[in-house]
Amino acid sequence: MTETVQISLQDAFSLLTQVFERSGASKGVATSVAHALVAAESEGQIGHGFSRVADYAAQLQSGKINPNADMVLTRPAPAGLHVLADYGFAYPAIEAALAAGLPLAREMGIAVMTIGNSHHCGALAIHVEKIAQAGLVGLMVANTPKAIAPWGAKDPVFGTNPIAFATPVKDAPPLVIDLSLSVVARGKVMAAKKAGKPIPTGWALDAQGQPTTDPEAALEGTMLPIGDAKGTTLALMIEVLASALTGSAFSAEAGSFFHADGPRPNVGQTIIAIDPGSRSDFGARVKTLLDQIAAMPGARLPGARRRAAIARSESDGLQVPAHLFHQVQKLANPDAQT
Amino acid sequence: MTETVQISLQDAFSLLTQVFERSGASKGVATSVAHALVAAESEGQIGHGFSRVADYAAQLQSGKINPNADMVLTRPAPAGLHVLADYGFAYPAIEAALAAGLPLAREMGIAVMTIGNSHHCGALAIHVEKIAQAGLVGLMVANTPKAIAPWGAKDPVFGTNPIAFATPVKDAPPLVIDLSLSVVARGKVMAAKKAGKPIPTGWALDAQGQPTTDPEAALEGTMLPIGDAKGTTLALMIEVLASALTGSAFSAEAGSFFHADGPRPNVGQTIIAIDPGSRSDFGARVKTLLDQIAAMPGARLPGARRRAAIARSESDGLQVPAHLFHQVQKLANPDAQT
Numbered sequence: 001m002t003e004t005v006q007i008s009l010q011d012a013f014s015l016l017t018q019v020f021e022r023s024g025a026s027k028g029v030a031t032s033v034a035h036a037l038v039a040a041e042s043e044g045q046i047g048h049g050f051s052r053v054a055d056y057a058a059q060l061q062s063g064k065i066n067p068n069a070d071m072v073l074t075r076p077a078p079a080g081l082h083v084l085a086d087y088g089f090a091y092p093a094i095e096a097a098l099a100a101g102l103p104l105a106r107e108m109g110i111a112v113m114t115i116g117n118s119h120h121c122g123a124l125a126i127h128v129e130k131i132a133q134a135g136l137v138g139l140m141v142a143n144t145p146k147a148i149a150p151w152g153a154k155d156p157v158f159g160t161n162p163i164a165f166a167t168p169v170k171d172a173p174p175l176v177i178d179l180s181l182s183v184v185a186r187g188k189v190m191a192a193k194k195a196g197k198p199i200p201t202g203w204a205l206d207a208q209g210q211p212t213t214d215p216e217a218a219l220e221g222t223m224l225p226i227g228d229a230k231g232t233t234l235a236l237m238i239e240v241l242a243s244a245l246t247g248s249a250f251s252a253e254a255g256s257f258f259h260a261d262g263p264r265p266n267v268g269q270t271i272i273a274i275d276p277g278s279r280s281d282f283g284a285r286v287k288t289l290l291d292q293i294a295a296m297p298g299a300r301l302p303g304a305r306r307r308a309a310i311a312r313s314e315s316d317g318l319q320v321p322a323h324l325f326h327q328v329q330k331l332a333n334p335d336a337q338t
Numbered sequence: 339m340t341e342t343v344q345i346s347l348q349d350a351f352s353l354l355t356q357v358f359e360r361s362g363a364s365k366g367v368a369t370s371v372a373h374a375l376v377a378a379e380s381e382g383q384i385g386h387g388f389s390r391v392a393d394y395a396a397q398l399q400s401g402k403i404n405p406n407a408d409m410v411l412t413r414p415a416p417a418g419l420h421v422l423a424d425y426g427f428a429y430p431a432i433e434a435a436l437a438a439g440l441p442l443a444r445e446m447g448i449a450v451m452t453i454g455n456s457h458h459c460g461a462l463a464i465h466v467e468k469i470a471q472a473g474l475v476g477l478m479v480a481n482t483p484k485a486i487a488p489w490g491a492k493d494p495v496f497g498t499n500p501i502a503f504a505t506p507v508k509d510a511p512p513l514v515i516d517l518s519l520s521v522v523a524r525g526k527v528m529a530a531k532k533a534g535k536p537i538p539t540g541w542a543l544d545a546q547g548q549p550t551t552d553p554e555a556a557l558e559g560t561m562l563p564i565g566d567a568k569g570t571t572l573a574l575m576i577e578v579l580a581s582a583l584t585g586s587a588f589s590a591e592a593g594s595f596f597h598a599d600g601p602r603p604n605v606g607q608t609i610i611a612i613d614p615g616s617r618s619d620f621g622a623r624v625k626t627l628l629d630q631i632a633a634m635p636g637a638r639l640p641g642a643r644r645r646a647a648i649a650r651s652e653s654d655g656l657q658v659p660a661h662l663f664h665q666v667q668k669l670a671n672p673d674a675q676t
Contacts, residue, residue: 076616077447079417109415112448112612137583153637157630165575167582177575179568209636227564230517233640236631237503237515244505244623245475245614252630272610274450276583278414285582292495292590293574298547299491302571 005325008317012038012050018332019053023060024067025089032092040123041320042313043306047187048122050324056089057331058260065089065119065264073100079108082246083115087264090121097271098127102134105273113271116246120144120257121269124164125178125306128271132166132174137274140164143242143267145254147186149222150236151229154209156222158235159251159267160186161242168276169290170283176303181235182223189215189223242268343663346655350376350388356670357391361398362405363427370430378461379658380651381644385525386460388662394427395669396598403427403457403602411438417446420584421453425602428459435609436465440472443611451609454584458482458595459607462502463516463644466609470504470512475612478502481580481605483592485524487560488574489567492547494560496573497589497605498524499580506614507628508621514641519573520561527553527561580606 007015016034021027033056041049059065069088073096075081081101085093097113105111121127124140131138144159160180167175184203192199193215201211204218212218225231243250246268255263276282293299320328330336345353354372359365371394379387397403407426411434413419419439423431435451443449459465462478469476482497498518505513522541530537531553539549542556550556563569581588584606593601614620631637658666667674 080447109418110448110450150631150634150637153634167578177571179571226568230564233515233517240505240624244620247617250627279585282582286578289588293488296488296491299488
């Protein structure tokens with residue numbers, strides 16, 4: 001049993017904002033990053049929440065994350081926006097893209113937002129959910145540091161390259177989908193390593209391309225994709241959309257999202273928002289489909305666990321592992337007595 | 339060894355055009371459908387080629403495919419097009435969407451084309467390849483009659499719901515990706531049934547939701563998705579994009595693509611084209627990525643087998659199973675001596 005500390009969403013948000021301001025971020029950037037990490041933690045995506053704070057702070061201090069990033073938004077085409085994140089955090093760049101891109105999608109019927117020279121964008125669910133809350137259909141892809149080998153090869157080329165989707169649903173919260181193309185998230189292997197536990201076969205291969213149950217060997221090898229060759233094919237598709245189309249590094253070139261030193265990640269994100277407005281029954285049709293699935297014995301709708309976690313976090317606050325909480329508290333108030 | 343008949347692409351095209359005209363299609367529609375089926379056969383997608391001709395002809399004759407479809411193209415938003423296929427063939431509707439949509443994508447930076455009240459769209463590769471040949475990045479999804487159950491449930495709700503992608507590559511043919519979300523195409527199970535052979539476990543479940551190696555039981559049950567729950571989640575995403583967004587039937591409501599009778603399929607297709615034009619190094623970056631993968635021992639680039647099949651078909655013509663060829667020949671010339 002891990003010892004945990006209970007903290008309200010508001011207190012968590014204030015604490016994290018303080019950490020990032022102290023580490024060199026502007027008030028606005030610190031706010032944006034703190035908001036995203038607390039949202040990820042609150043929805044149960046603990047690999048994208050408190051566990052990232054110390055690494056983000058260290059990268060800000062070393063300059064691996066540019067604390068003075070001069071983010072620039074341009075409109076290279078009537079229905080296209082590009083945000084140059086200038087090696088700063090991804091979160092404010094994505095916020096800027098959505099702030100301009102959602103009205104644009106409503107005006108044009110569809111808009112594409114590319115974000116280049118970016119960093120870790122955390123739980124994609126948080127970003128696409130905002131698109132659906134605005135009444136639009138959202139699609140988002142991102143590339144991430146190399147983790148998956150092309151099918152048949154043994155060296156990683158693709159990231160776990162997540163894809164996310166969200167759609168409005170009539171008289172209900174949006175449907176939010178967010179998945180990576182590896183069988184499991186790399187964070188699960190890291191968690192197994194920390195816990196000193198083996199991983200199931202089918203999650204990863206070692207550096208020689210052989211199946212392994214050793215999390216350490218897995219982290220030096222590659223993650224297995226969903227659907228074998230089909231998964232690596234989808235990872236290639238996302239690689240083109242998130243790196244070449246955004247002017248960012250390929251996953252194989254990207255620096256780590258962890259550690260204070262080493263090359264910058266320089267990854268990219270591509271977001272597409274579509275206005276279903278011309279189809280008046282759209283939200284109702286999606287509701288019909290989801291209701292039909294929910295009524296089937298054994299079936300579970302994507303996002304159900306996520307929404308339950310958010311509701312729990314909103315009423316009871318976050319349960320953060322004590323060692324993480326104290327680490328973050330120390331970063332917020334380095335001079336305080338402990 | 340199946341007996342085959344060799345036929346040139348041009349002769350195959352003329353033969354199929356004749357079949358569809360005789361079955362009630364206009365010259366233009368017959369041409370469009372024949373072109374798509376020959377292209378699919380020539381790239382080795384035999385489940386979308388000659389094997390479909392008799393079923394298409396029977397559906398035209400029964401009116402299940404509307405021979406007098408009054409296709410209507412509208413522009414509900416500046417960067418959005420909608421084609422109402424009016425229960426006719428999908429191919430001319432997709433052609434019309436691309437003819438108007440590709441210039442629109444070039445003008446706006448991105449365009450979305452939705453095709454509603456449609457039919458079987460065959461090999462998606464053929465459609466998205468045209469987008470990449472026009473210098474744009476293409477994405478396409480389609481829903482198909484029900485075949486995959488929501489994860490944990492036993493009744494099918496989703497089609498095998500294919501997704502396709504194509505991108506220009508500098509100094510090389512486009513990269514074309516086309517995959518369905520089932521572990522294998524349903525056509526492979528049908529082929530095993532015809533051949534009287536068992537199927538591997540992991541392809542399908544029977545009507546009770548149990549693993550099966552019996553192709554007949556599999557056809558009455560459900561196809562297994564890639565990546566377990568992740569695959570059904572992607573199928574749900576495609577369902578929303580291809581059915582609700584296009585104003586078409588859900589996969590669970592769609593009539594069969596086979597048989598002359600029964601309800602019309604009424605499925606939908608959604609196509610997105612993105613202009614990478616503002617990023618001058620785009621094609622070169624994609625080339626770098628593909629070259630890097632191609633140089634890895636054991637790796638194979640998606641589409642390599644497809645391009646080899648096309649080259650072979652262009653030089654040697656098609657090798658069509660004799661029984662299929664004679665069936666089609668008979669449909670083209672019902673009165674000829676055999």
